[in-house]
Amino acid sequence: MSDIELAATPPTVTFAERLWPWALPIALLALLLGFATVDARMLGAANLLNIAQQTSYLALFAMAQTVVILTRGFDLSLGPTVSMVSVAAALVLTAAAGAGHGPVAVLLLGLLAGLAMGVAAGVFNGVVIALLGVSPFVATLGSYNVAIGIATTISGGRPVQGVPDLFATLLYRGTVLGVPAAIVIAGAVAVLLHLVLRRTVFGRSLYLVGTNARAALVAGLPVKRILALAYLLCSVLAALGALLMTARTGSGEPNLGGSLSLQAIAAAVVGGTSLAGGRGGVGTAILGALFVTILSNGMNFARIDGYVQMVVLGAIVILGVVLDRARLRAR
Amino acid sequence: MNAPALALRGMPSRAARFDWTLALLPILLVLLVAGMSLVSPQFYGPMNVLNILRNTSFLTIVALGQAMVIIAGGFDLSVGAVVALASVVCAKTMGWAGAVFPGNDAAVVLCGVGAGLGSGLVVGLVNGLCVSRLKVSGFVVTLGTMSATAGVGLMITSGIPVYGMPDGFVKGFGRGQVLGLPIAVYLALALLLVMIFVQRRTLFGRYVYAIGGHAEAAVVSGVSIERHVVGTYVLSGVLAALAGILYTALVGSGQASFGGDRMMLQSIAAAVIGGVSLRGGVGRVESVALAALFLTALGNALNLLQVDARLQPVFLGLVMVAAVAAEELARRRVHRV
C-alpha cells in the first residue's frame, strides 16, 4: 500500500504549480502596479488609505454574504436592509438628539435601532428559509421588497438629515492609532468572524450544512437553527456595515444599499467563495472586496469611461472565478 | 406471488400523487381575481384586462427562457440587461437601415428585429459557452455578463433614447391589436404553446430535464451536455431580446432603461413561484406563465387598490413569500399522508 501512496504523490511540484494558490493576490498586485504606471499617485499613501477604507465597507458586506453563501444560500435583501438600517438609525439618532438626551444615550439608541432593524431582517429571512423551507432566492427577494418599502416609508423617501455630528466623529472620522474607524471595525469583525468560522461549533456547522445538509441532519446537527442563525448573522453584519456607511454619509439614506446585494455576492465569489456552499471564508471575502475596489479605483485613476468600467468589471467577475477554478484543479 | 403488492409500494401511481402544489397557483389567482372584482370593478374592465395581459406577455416571454435555463440547472441574471441591449440595438439598427433602405419599411424592420434578436443570441452564446466550457456556475457568469451587457447598452446610446423607427413598427406592431388583443399577447401565447411542446415532446426539452436533474447521469447516458446548456442560455437570451424589441415597439423608442434588475428578479420569481426548482430538473412552463400572470395581476391590484407606492413592495414581498411558503407546506403535507 505504502509504495503506491508514494507513487501517487506527484514527483515534483513545478514553480508554476506552487504559484497557483497565489493567483488572485498576484493578479491583485499586478493590477495595482499596472495602474500605477498610468498614475503614480495610485500607490501614494493617501490613495492606499483610500483603498483600504473603501474596501472595508465592501468587505463587511461580502463577509455577511459569505456567511450565508457557505450554507448554499445568498441574501438578496442585504442591500435594502442596509438602506432600512441607515434610515432607522438616522431617525432615532436625530430624534434622540432632538429630545436632548446625552451624547452616549443618543449614540446607543441609534446603534441599537440600526442593529434591531438588522436583527428583524435576519429573523425574517431565517424563519422563512429555515422553518418554512422557502428557497433563499424567493425568501430574500421577498424581504428585499419589504425592506425597500420600509426604508422609503419611514423616511418619507428623503434623506434623513440632522444626524448628530458625534456619530460621524466616532464611526467615520474617528481613528485608532491613526487608522480610520471603518478599517478598524471591519478588521475587528474580520478577525472575530474568522475565529467564529474556524474555531466554533457554529462556524464548523456552516461548512458542514453547506456541503451536505442532509448528512448534517442525520449526524444530529440542528440544521434549521444553524441556517436561521446564519441569516441572522448576515443581516447583523450588514446592519453594522450600514451604520458605518451612515456615519460616512452623515445622513440616513433610503437608497443607500440599492445595488449592494449583488455587488457583495460578486465580491465574495470573485475572491473564491463557492455558491455551491461549504467553501470560502473571511479571506476570500476580503480578497474579493479588495480586488473589486482596486479595480474600480484604478480605472478611475486611468480615467476609463463609466460604461467601459461596467464591461471590464463583468469580465473580471467571470475571470476571477475561472482563475479560482484553475487554482483548485491545480491543487 | 406478491409482485403486485411490491409494485404498490415501490411504484406510486401517478393518480395517487396528486400534486397540490400545482393547484395552489390557480387557487391563489382565482382568489386574487375574485377579491379584486369585489373591491374594484375596474379590475375586470376590458382595458385593464388588456393591460394585465400585455404586461404578463412581456414577463412570460422572458420567464419562459429563464425557466428553461433554471430547469437545466443554471441561472440567468443577464436577461434584464439583454432586454435593454436588444432594445437599443434594434432601434439603432432601424435608424441605420432607414437610411440605407429609405421607404422600405419591411426591410428596415427586418434588419432591426434581426439585429435585436442577434444581440440576445450573442449574449446567450457567451453565457452558455462560459458556463459549459469554463465550468463556472451560471449565477457567476451571468452576474458578469449582466454588468457587461448593461455597459454595452449604455455605451451604444449614452443613455439617450433612440428614435427613428418606421411608423408601421410602432403603430402597427407595437401598439397594434388583433381581435382586440395586443400582438404581444398572441406572441407570448404562441411561444408558450411552442415551449410546452418543446418541454414535453422534443429531445431538447427531455435533455434539459435530464441535465438539470442529474448532469453526470446524462453524460454517461450519452447526452451531450454542452450543446443543450448553451441552447438554454441562447433561448433565454433570444427571448429576453424579443421582449426588449416588443417594449421598443410599444414605447416607440429604444431605451437602455428597459428591463434591468427588476425584470431579471421578476422573471426568476415567476419561474420559482411557477414551481421551477432552483436545484434544476423540475418545472413546467405553463405554470411559469401562470405565475407571471399572478405577479402582474398582483402588482396591478396594488395599484388599483391605490396602495401607497412606498408600501407596495412590502405587500408584494410578503405575498411572494407567503405563496411559496404555502406551496412548500403543501408539498410537505402531501409527502406525509
Add this chain to the structure above:
Amino acid sequence: EDAALLPMKILDASSGTPRPAEYTPVGKAEKPYNLCVLFPHMKDSFWVAVAYGIVKQAEAANVNMTLYEAGGYENLPKQLSQFDDCLANGSDAIIVGAISGAGLAQKFGEAAAKGVPVVGVTNPIPPGATPAANYVDFEAMGGVTAKGLLAQLPAGEKANVVTFPGPAGSGWAEAFNDGFKKTVAANPDVTILAEKFGDSGVAVQLQLIQDALQSYPDMNVIWGSAPTAEAAIGAVAEAGRSDIRIISSYENQAMLDALNRGDILAFATQYPVGEGAIAIDQAVRLIEKKDVIKVVQPEAAVIDKSTVGSVNMALVLAPADWTPVYSVKAK
C-alpha cells in the same frame, strides 16, 4: 452654432433671496487645472445636456476635466468612493451632481479641509455645504410646471391630476411633487387624485400609467417625469383618451420632439447645459480665488407651444449629434 453658452440669465441666491442677475464667465483659466466631475449617471439626455455644458466650458476655459458617473441613483456608495478617488488623485476642484446632497455633506467637509473647492451642480445640496453651487430650487420648478398647467387650463375646466413624480426615495421626485402640489393647492379647479411613485424607466412608468388609466377614469392630467410623459403618449393614444393633458417636470430630447408634435402640453426646463457650463466656471473662479456667485439658480421655465420658439435651446439640450465625452484635455 458653436457660440459660447455663457453669459446666461440666472438668479443669484447667495443672500438667501433670489435676485435676477447675469452670469458671465472668466474666460480662459490661468493654468490647465484638473477638474473632477461626478454625475449620478449618464443614462438620459438630461445629464448628457449637463455634460455637454461642462465639456464645452472646460474647453473654453482650457482646463483638464474627467467625468465619472455612478451608474444610477441607487449607487451612493459608489459616488462616495469616486469622491474619495478624486481627492486622492490630486484634483484641483470637484464638481458634483450629488446622488444625495445630505449623503455627501461630510465629503464636502473633507474636501474643504484639504483645500479642494467643490461645486454642486444640478442636484441640490445642503445650503453652505460647498463654497459654490448651482441648481434650481426643485420645489420652485415643480411650482413652475403647475403654473404652466394653470395657464393653459381653460377657465372653468376642472383638472384631475395624477402625479408620477419618479422614484420614491430619490429626493428630487418628492421635491418636484411637493412644489407642484403646493402651487395647485390654492386652485379649486385642480384636484390631485393620486401620487404614483415608481422607477424612472419608461417601461415601469408605462405600467403605472396603464394602471392609473383604469383606477382613475376621470384623470385628465398626467404630470410626471420625462420618462412618464414619454410612456404616457403611447398609453393615452392607445386608450383613446385625447382629452388627457401631459406635462413633464423636466426636459429631454423626447420632450422637445413630443412638444413639437403636439403630444404633450408642456415641459419644464432648468437649462441644464447652462448649469454645466456655470459649474466649470465657478470651479475655476474658486481655484483662482476670484469672485464667485456662491448660489446660482437657473431660472426654471415652462416650455410650451407658445414659448418654444423664444427659448435658447442651446442651453436646454445638447445638440442631437453630440456624443458624450468623459474627459477633456487642456491644450
Add this chain to the structure above:
Amino acid sequence: MGMERAEIQARPGEAEPLLRLAGITKRFTGVRALDGVDLDVRAGELHVLFGENGAGKSTLINVVSGTFAPDEGSFHLNGEEIRHLTPQRARAIGISPVFQEFSLVPSLSVEENLFLGREVATGGVLRAAEMRRRARALIDELGFDLDPAARVEDLSRAHQQMAEIAKALLSPVKLLILDEPTASLTERETGRLFELIARLKAQGVGIIYVSHRMREIRALADRVTVLRDGRHIKTLDAADVGDGELVELMTGRRIDVLFPEILHKPEGIAVDAENLSTADGTVRGVDFHARAGEITGIAGLVGCGKSELVRAIYGLEPIAGGRVRLHGTPYEHPKPRASLRRGLAYFPANRVTEGLALSRPIRENASIAALDLRRFVRFGVLRPGAERRLVGSIMDTLKLRPAGIERAVGNLSGGNRQKVMLGRALTRDLSVFLFDEPSVGIDVGAKLEVYQFMKRLVEAGAAVIVVSSELPEVLALSNRLYVMHHGRIAAELSGAAKTEGNVLASFFDEEAPGRAA
C-alpha cells in the same frame, strides 16, 4: 505481471476475444487509478473483476463504457481497434454498462431514463407511444415489477437498480457490464438477475461483473481478474481457485473468516417499539425490541419497511402512531440530535447523500456527531487539539487507509468512507447502534473490519441493530432476527430457527400476520 500478459497471449488457436484491453492507464490528479491494466473478455463469458475498494474496478468500467478516456493503452472490440470512445458510441457498438452509482436522472420517469440519450425521435420530436411500447415490452421480458411511468426518485434503491439494469438491456448488447448490481437487491431480484445473466451468456453476450460477494462470484464466474491498487494482479479460471486464494490475491494478506465469532450476552431491553407506524405507511403496527449485549437483525424484501423502522426510531421518518422506548423510558418525537444525546446512533445506508460531507476533511466528518460535547467544545468554541487527537486515534483503531485525517472524505474508497462514518460511534457515549446496510459496496477486508467493530460494541454491552439485504450477513451476525413483510413483522427467529430457509419462507409467506390488511 509481464508473465501473465505473456500467458494470456500464449493461447494460440483461440478466437479473438470480444473485448481486449492492453496496458490501460488512467490518472486522476495525484492518483494513478489504473496502471497498465490488461483485460480480455470472451463472448458468452462472465468475467469477474475482483478487488478492494479503490482498486480501480469502476474506473476500468468507465473506460470500457467510454465515460473516461484512458491516458494510455489500447482497446479492441471484436478485434477492431477503438479510439475516442464516447458513451454514445459505446452503446451504439453494443457496450452496455450498469453503473455502481447509477446513470439515472431521479426527476425523470423510468421510461424516460431507459431511453435517455437514445430516444426514438424524428427531427427532434419524440415518439412517445413507440418508446412506451418498447419500454413495457422490455420490462415484461425481464420480469421486473417496474412501472415505466414511475419517477425514479420515488423508487426504492432496489427498483432503481432494476431500472438501471433494464436501461442497459434496451438495445442489443454484446458486452454487458454490471458494477455491483446486487448490492441493493434482495434474494428474489438477485435470482431474477442470475436467470437473466444465464440467458444472455447463452446468447453469446460477454459480461464484466463486479461484486464483493464471494457467493456470487462462486456461482457466476467463468474467469476472475484480480486488481489491486490499479494494477492487474492475475487472471484465473474460477474453477481453479478457492475463496481464500482470491481474497489473498486481492488484499495481499490472508483472511480466513468473513464473519467473526460474536459472543452475545443479551441483557435488558435497550430499545423497543410498540405498535409503531410511520406516517407514510411503510411501517405498520410493528412491535420490536432489541437487547443490550446482542445483535438484533432485521431482514426483509425490498421496500418492506425495514429501513424505515430504524429510521423512525432515530427520528428521520415521521411517526404516525405507537411508541418508542429507550431503556424503558418513553421517547416521544424522536429527532436525530435528541437520539444521539440519549445514546442512540444511526448509520445510514447511503453514505453519499446522508452520511458524509464529501468535500470536508475526515476529521470534521468523524466529529460531527459530537459537537455538543465538552470533550470537543467549550462554550461553543472548538478544541482543535483534542479533536485531532481523538479522531486520529479512532481512525488508527479502525485502520483507516491511507492514514491521515485532514484529507477530504470524497477522496476515500467506499470502505474507508464507511470507517469514517463508523468512527462517529466512538466519539461519544452510545448504547444503541442502528446500522442500515452496513456493508453495501465495501470490500471483503473492510467488511470484516466492520463486523469486528460491531463485535466489539456488542461485547462491550451495547445494543446493535443490523438492517441488511444481504441474508448471509444478517444470519451470521444476529442473535435474534426479525423478518419484515409489508411494513409488519412477519417472523422473529432465533437460535436454531434462524435459518435461511425460514427467513425465505417468511419473505414470501402469504399467510403472514400482516396480510389481513
